[in-house]
Amino acid sequence: MSDILVTTLGTSWQIVPELLGFTNPNLVDLYARHPKRDEIAETRRSADIRPVEEVWMVTTKGEKTDTPIQNLLAWHRLFGGGGRLPVLRIWQVAGAGDLASEEECRQMGECIFRVVLHAAERCADGHLLISLAGGRKTMSSDIQNAAVFFGCHALIHVIQNDDYAKKLWGQEAAFFLEPLPEDLKDAVTPLVAGRHERNPAADLGDESGRVISRDRYPLEMPAASEPLETAVAGAGLMEEVQERSRRASFLFCNQANRLMGEETGTNFLALYNLRPSLVRRLKTQRIGVDPAREDDELVWLQRLPKAELHCHLGGVADPAEILEIAEANRLALERCRDRWGPYVKEWRRLAEGEAGEGIDFKVLRQAVPGVPEPLCTAAFVLAFEDRADLLEQIIYGTFRHEDAFCGVGFKAYEKAGDLQGSGLLQSEASLRAACRILCRKAAKHNVRHLEVRCSPMNYGKGGLDPAEVVRVIDAELAAEGGPASYALIFTASRHGIMSKVYENIELAERLLGGDGSGFRSLRGFDLAGSEEAARPEQMREAFMPMMRRCLRLTIHAGETSSAESIWEAVYHLNAERIGHGLTLKENPVLLDKFRDRDIAIEMCPSSNVQIVGFRDNFLQATRRREPYPLKEYLERGLRVTVNTDNPGISRTDFTRELHRAARLTEGGLTLWEILLLVRNGFKASFAPRGRRQELLREAEKEIIQLIQERLQ
Structure with missing residues (x-):
């Protein structure tokens, strides 16, 4: 079971310490002096935010991002390793330096969708956190759309106080090893913007019985702390997500007909329109086998x-x-x-x-x-x-x-x-x-x-x-x-x-x-x-x-x-x-x-x-x-x-x-x-x-x- 944080990254590498200061206060309690620190802690508790084991980042490839990435890795190295330090995995999309064309935006969007898909399947029994902060607006829009479709435990955003936030951007890596100083204590404020259940259309079989999976949309995995330049051909995943969202009602009908055709008795009709993952659990989770589970089974x-x-x-x-x-x-x-x-x-x-x-x-x-x-x-x-x-x-x-x-x-x-x-x-x-x-x-x-x-x-x-x-x-x-x-x-x-x-x-x-x-x-x-x-x-x-x-x-x-x-x-x-x-x-x-x-x-x-x-x-x-x-x-x-x-x-x-x-x-x-x-x-x-x-x-x-x- 893994808890993964996925974010896009622009020229401001500091967004990663700001996010981890919220998700992993055991690593660095960045908001210890924040005037709303109790509210931040309560948000973390009520949203069940646990320390993440990995941070996955998607960014562009070019001079504008190479330097921020090196600064981020330098900050990461200052912790000296240890079991509580999250692994950093970084994808740099080749040919999408400035996101100045439709093709560059399409390549970036496809990579973001694949990263979120792989993260969602990787932490199926854990928590997937998606950050809306970082990178261009088109990148934030793509990652939010991916989060809505593939589901996430929490959407996290970081709100900046414009009077102070710019002072953070020029700080050296060591600055983010301690809580923010008194004069910058509320320069940024983390919040949870919501959560999303996985769209059932992701798991519904199409006419050929295929579902969306990482096997169909492969993605090379970067080594820890080693940025990977990647090129994603086409926009197949994004297009399939759009098509499935449009044809969801047809896919649900197709699932219901298939399930009924497999059975000798008809169950409650609403069950056939549940998410495929829920249907699978209902059809595989058994009771009456283990005496140790009897009390829990009887309660339900x-x-x-x-x-x-x-x-x-x-x-x-x-x-x-x-x-x-x-x-x-x-x-x-x-x-x-x-x-x-x-x-x-x-x-x-x-x-x-x-x-x-x-x-x-x-x-x-x-x-x-x-x-x-x-x-x-x-x-x-x-x-x-x-x-x-x-x-x-x-x-x-x-x-x-x-x-x-x-x-x-x-x-x-x-x-x-x-x-x-x-x-x-x-x-x-x-x-x-x-x-x-x-x-x-x-x-x-x-x-x-x-x-x-x-x-x-x-x-x-x-x-x-x-x-x-x-x-x-x-x-x-x-x-x-x-x-x-x-x-x-x-x-x-x-x-x-x-x-x-x-x-x-x-x-x-x-x-x-x-x-x-x-x-x-x-x-x-x-x-x-x-x-x-x-x-x-x-x-x-x-x-x-x-x-x-x-x-x-x-x-x-x-x-x-x-x-x-x-x-x-x-x-x-x-x-x-x-x-x-x-x-x-x-x-x-x-x-x-x-x-x-x-x-x-x-x-x-x-x-x-x-x-x-x-x-x-x-x-x-x-x-x-x-x-x-x-x-x-x-x-x-x-x-x-x-x-x-x-x-x-x-x-x-x-x-x-x-x-x-x-x-x-x-x-x-x-x-x-x-x-x-x-x-x-x-x-x-x-x-x-x-x-x-x-x-x-x-x-x-x-x-x-x-x-x-x-x-x-």
Whole structure:
């Protein structure tokens, strides 16, 4: 990494000490006595001006510049060498002595542009500083134009006080080894005139795919402190810069078309018009590979706008939040303490034995006669309010360790949720608390659209009417602090009795009303549970009322069953989205149909790993497991989305799921692929079309700002 200062040079060699007095005060603090020295220091700090390692100068060839150059080199030698002394490189343009003709000016301009191009590429990871002081006005104009096109960290100028500046011109070299004397302390004042980002047109491929580079426009490099007489034929670089500036919009369109042609899925459209260097970084910078970088990667991922499409209300809470939900029932608990109080000590004793294996949490729900649900469960949970760590141990056991919570199967995974879901969400207080927790998490992780899955018929055991359950959930999601956009998806279970499925469907019909417009928050219907319990083909008749209403359908399929289950969900139930879809790769023809029909896949990395088991870049014990199919699906052009499933049970959040998706991919995921997953989430949402387009535009704008902050 190099920091380089480029300047033009006329007959006044003193401009170099004046510039270095600003950029390299460690070499000579020329402005130590300046009345505005504090402002100069603040300018240096705020513009992040660091001492330069090299000074590149472009000047004419002739008697008028030969003597000033020798004076400059004499001054440079007075420092006696040392590591902090910048290297001087000097180009003298042959045949451009007085810049008196158009041809001389063209040769000078071409050399200036090439010097700035080479300097910009040489210090790509450093700072390029461009001086506007020195030389003829045409030289200053050329170097400024080059700085604007190729970019620079800072444009530096030196303002002269005409009453004193001429006194500096006649000074000997030794004069500039010390701060300016008291009588000349403000003869000159350095300032930063701005900075410029590199013009994207410099990196856009032309019709032949060529970009501007120093390989195409070579330049002989002078040895240190040895002026090089150079002749640059023609004005090819200057002319190409002018032509690219004129045709920039065409070149951008050409880039966008080329990028889209290389891809199987379309990303946020604004990304295709970013500078090529930014696009390259997005396509090459990977996450999910190095555990040491995880925290930094999570910070950036957390700021990304997100759409969450597969989140079950019954699995949102972690142990601390389960305590919070139980606490919401405190008043109701106090009213019947005399009934459940005597049981608590025994519950705790059983729970503490063998990591909670001594108690069945489902039996616990109705353990005390006369105590309605969910109060027994809430009382049990609150028995550990002083030992949240013990409650966590009871819930998860060995699953607290990430490498142990892998491939445990659906039954063991589901058991980790027995103290929430239908065990705890049987009161209005519990439902409101769970929704507030979910909204809080969504806000923390910048979830802009949230689709919540629930089974209202399962939450009525405490006396709530199922329709009231839905209204409570809807009210909390719509309250201040809720997501900008949300939708409810009713979930029917395969492994329950069919009457329960019909009850959920009848409830949906009742809420939607005759014309389907009665309850606008209900946007979809889901079928979940063990795939072996009931095939989609068997559920078609029950789902017909939802199909007739054109309610959008998402079906759990291909999580633990074969691709046949996915086929049935699509062809018997007309699923627009598939939850999990892990076995879709078994049927390549069906996979192609997903791509052709834009059927989205709701992948849930953490729960997929925990239930099925896949290879994880961060977990050595998983190296023999199968690779996660997400990257293969992306490469085949499928609309893959990333979701949390049950964030509380899976010990995850909306940000970590994106990172887990990268961890489950060999070599990680690029930032470009992460952004594609984010866009897919919005595109596949069940939000109304107009709202969906609005969400996409808002997300795109925010993402461009985040990219510029991270990668500029």
